[in-house]
Amino acid sequence: MSPRTCAALGAAALTVLTLTGCAQVLEQADRFLLETGGPIFGAVDFDEVDRDDPFAGSPAADYGVEFETPEPAAQGDFTTEQVEWAQDRARLLLETVYLDTDAVFHEDNSEFTGLLTGQSREWYMDNLGHEDPALDSRNLPFNLTPGTAELIGDEIRVDGRMWAEAARDDYDQDYLAVHTEYVVVYPVARPGDPVSTRLVVTHLGEVSFYDLGDGTLEAWPNWYRGVAPAHCLEDEFMFTPAYADERPEGEQPRGRQQDAYDLEDTREQDGCGSVGYT
Numbered sequence: 364m365s366p367r368t369c370a371a372l373g374a375a376a377l378t379v380l381t382l383t384g385c386a387q388v389l390e391q392a393d394r395f396l397l398e399t400g401g402p403i404f405g406a407v408d409f410d411e412v413d414r415d416d417p418f419a420g421s422p423a424a425d426y427g428v429e430f431e432t433p434e435p436a437a438q439g440d441f442t443t444e445q446v447e448w449a450q451d452r453a454r455l456l457l458e459t460v461y462l463d464t465d466a467v468f469h470e471d472n473s474e475f476t477g478l479l480t481g482q483s484r485e486w487y488m489d490n491l492g493h494e495d496p497a498l499d500s501r502n503l504p505f506n507l508t509p510g511t512a513e514l515i516g517d518e519i520r521v522d523g524r525m526w527a528e529a530a531r532d533d534y535d536q537d538y539l540a541v542h543t544e545y546v547v548v549y550p551v552a553r554p555g556d557p558v559s560t561r562l563v564v565t566h567l568g569e570v571s572f573y574d575l576g577d578g579t580l581e582a583w584p585n586w587y588r589g590v591a592p593a594h595c596l597e598d599e600f601m602f603t604p605a606y607a608d609e610r611p612e613g614e615q616p617r618g619r620q621q622d623a624y625d626l627e628d629t630r631e632q633d634g635c636g637s638v639g640y641t
Contacts, residue, residue, distance in 0.1 A: 412559040417550030426520035439529025501600040512551035539572040565629035591623040595635035
């Protein structure tokens with residue numbers, strides 16, 4: 364794979380990696396209580412998560428705790444062994460992005476970076492902090508704004524699937540696409556306050572694997588995500604949870620109220636949307 368093609372692939376990938384945050388819309392009664400303030404404000408309970416059973420009452424109650432890989436099978440010119448390796452590498456990439464709490468809560472993306480190799484790693488490092496936000500490789504990891512959230516309990520829930528297929532890119536190069544579609548759920552609290560929510564991440568995209576000519580595969584992550592409830596802050600590469608006692612900051616949510624757990628809603632969303640309680 365030529366350096367020119369790699370660079371073009373990287374640019375195409377980051378073009379669609381728009382940070383899509385969904386700010387939670389308060390119900391009318393809650394808005395009234397927030398606006399009136401005074402003694403009645405204290406009657407409102409913004410601690411939405413049961414600290415003893417953080418996923419109770421949500422779809423995540425039935426989710427698992429890991430990214431599972433399917434049974435590998437040969438795809439096109441890619442052998443079963445290559446597909447198995449690619450699916451395992453895709454799983455590791457997802458784990459370092461979404462299940463590594465040092466990465467999510469403390470912006471330590473070293474485990475993710477360590478899984479990139481060759482020109483993929485070079486492209487990632489060269490584009491950290493790119494002046495064009497759409498081309499900034501910081502879109503790939505998932506980081507929360509430091510100090511805005513702490514995990515409740517010790518579990519992060521995951522639901523979804525991955526599958527592999529032979530594909531061809533816009534430059535007529537064959538590659539192995541490992542598609543990844545997942546919902547990842549974090550029960551979080553604002554540090555020091557009795558305020559909590561379930562932060563829902565909907566992940567869509569693929570990891571593109573190119574054969575370097577000797578059977579070795581090089582991974583190029585190419586994905587995007589929706590996050591809710593989160594403030595829709597322009598050109599931010601970290602997400603800031605929007606708790607129920609806060610008003611939306613940045614771009615205001617618009618359109619019909621969406622289901623934060625619905626991958627199809629994320630697929631169709633363009634910009635900042637509104638969601639119900641998570």
